[in-house]
Amino acid sequence: xxxxxxxxxxxxxxxxxxxxxxxxxxxxxxxxxxxxxxxxxxxxxxxxxxxxxxxxxxxxxxxxxxxxxxxxxxxxxxxxxxxxxxxxxxxxxxxxxxxxxxxxxxxxxxxxxxxxxxxxxxxxxxxxxxxxxxxxxxxxxxxxxxxxxxxxxxxxxxxxxxxxxxxxxxxxxxxxxxxxxxxxxxxxxxxxxxxxxxxxxxxxxxxxxxxxxxxxxxxxxxxxxxxxxxxxxxxxxxxxxxxxxxxxxxxxxxxxxxxxxxxxxxxxxxxxxxxxxxxxxxxxxxxxxxxxxxxxxxxxxxxxxxxxxxxxxxxxxxxxxxxxxxxxxxxxxxxxxxxxxxxxxxxxxxxxxxx
Numbered sequence: 001x002x003x004x005x006x007x008x009x010x011x012x013x014x015x016x017x018x019x020x021x022x023x024x025x026x027x028x029x030x031x032x033x034x035x036x037x038x039x040x041x042x043x044x045x046x047x048x049x050x051x052x053x054x055x056x057x058x059x060x061x062x063x064x065x066x067x068x069x070x071x072x073x074x075x076x077x078x079x080x081x082x083x084x085x086x087x088x089x090x091x092x093x094x095x096x097x098x099x100x101x102x103x104x105x106x107x108x109x110x111x112x113x114x115x116x117x118x119x120x121x122x123x124x125x126x127x128x129x130x131x132x133x134x135x136x137x138x139x140x141x142x143x144x145x146x147x148x149x150x151x152x153x154x155x156x157x158x159x160x161x162x163x164x165x166x167x168x169x170x171x172x173x174x175x176x177x178x179x180x181x182x183x184x185x186x187x188x189x190x191x192x193x194x195x196x197x198x199x200x201x202x203x204x205x206x207x208x209x210x211x212x213x214x215x216x217x218x219x220x221x222x223x224x225x226x227x228x229x230x231x232x233x234x235x236x237x238x239x240x241x242x243x244x245x246x247x248x249x250x251x252x253x254x255x256x257x258x259x260x261x262x263x264x265x266x267x268x269x270x271x272x273x274x275x276x277x278x279x280x281x282x283x284x285x286x287x288x289x290x291x292x293x294x295x296x297x298x299x300x301x302x303x304x305x306x307x308x309x310x311x312x313x314x315x316x317x318x319x320x321x322x323x324x325x326x327x328x329x330x331x332x333x334x335x336x337x338x339x340x341x342x343x344x345x346x347x348x349x350x351x352x353x354x355x
Contacts (some may be wrong), residue, residue: 025053037060040053050077051075058092071089077288079121079286082121083115086110090110128276129290163255164311167311179317182317190319191218192305200298212271215270216271220267226260266301273297
C-alpha cells in the first residue's frame with residue numbers, strides 16, 4: 001500500500017492522511033530507503049505529538065543522543081498507533097540513558113499484550129491503561145452503541161439533555177412546590193457547563209484534577225436534588241387518591257429519576273477520566289493522551305449540560321441555589337397541596353430539602 005501511495009503522494013500531507021504518512025514512514029524504515037531521513041523530519045513537523053513519528057525519527061538517526069531524545073518524546077506522547085511502532089519502541093528503550101524503571105514497566109506490558117495480527121495497536125482490557133492478553137467479561141459502556149441498532153444519536157450523545165427535556169415539557173403542569181426545585185438543577189447544569197468548558201481546554205494534569213473536582217461537586221448538587229425530589233414524589237404518590245394527579249406524580253417522578261440517573265452516569269464517567277489522568281501523572285507516562293481523552297469528554301459534557309440548561313431556561317425556570325429552598329417560607333410544607341396529609345408532610349419535606 002505504501003509503495004502505491006508514493007506514486008501519487010511524494011511528500012507528507014495534512015492531518016487527514018496521517019495513517020498513510022505513517023505507513024510510508026514505516027515502509028521507508030523497513031526497506032532502508034534513502035528518503036527516510038527527509039520523510040521523518042517532515043513527519044515531526046506535521047505531527048509533533050504522535051508517538052509513531054518519534055519512533056520513526058529515532059530509528060532513522062545515527063547519533064545515539066538524538067535517537068534517545070526522540071524515544072523520550074515518543075514515550076511522553078503515549079502509545080504508537082501502529083503495532084510495528086510499539087514493538088520498535090519497546091526494542092529501542094535500551095538506547096535511553098538511565099532508563100527509568102517506570103517507563104520500562106509501562107511500555108513492556110503494552111508491547112507484550114498487543115496483538116501481532118493487527119496493523120494498528122490493539123489489545124484486550126477493560127480500561128485503556130490496563131492491557132490484557134485475553135478478553136474479560138465486563139459491562140458495555142453506556143456510550144457504546146452496537147452498529148445497526150438504530151439508537152437515537154441525540155439520546156446517546158446527550159443523555160442529560162434527553163432526560164431534562166422530559167422535565168421541561170411537563171414543567172407547566174408541575175405543582176409550584178415541585179417546579180421550584182428545578183431551579184437548583186438548572187444552577188447545577190449552568191455551573192457544570194462553565195466548569196466542563198474550562199476542563200475541555202486544560203492541558204496539564206493538576207488543572208484537570210482541580211477542575212474535575214469542582215465539576216463533580218457541581219453535578220452532584222443537581223443529581224442529589226433530582227434524586228431527592230423523585231423520592232419525595234414516590235412517597236406522595238403512594239397516598240394520592242385522584243387518578244389524574246396520581247398520573248402526573250408518576251410522570252414527574254419518572255422524569256426526575258431519569259435526570260438523576262443521567263447526572264449520576266456523567267459523574268461516574270468524569271470520575272473515571274480524572275482517575276486515569278491521576279494514574280498517568282503518577283506513572284510519568286502517557287499523560288498527553290489521558291488528558292486529551294479527559295478534555296474530549298469534558299467538551300461533550302459541556303455541550304450536554306448547556307443544552308440541558310437551555311431546555312429548563314426556555315420552560316421559564318430560574319436558577320436557584322439550594323439554600324434558597326431551605327430558607328423559603330413556602331418550603332415548610334412543600335407537599336401539602338399534593339394531598340399527602342399532615343402525617344406525611346414532615347417526612348417528605350426532609351427528603352426534598354436535602355441537597
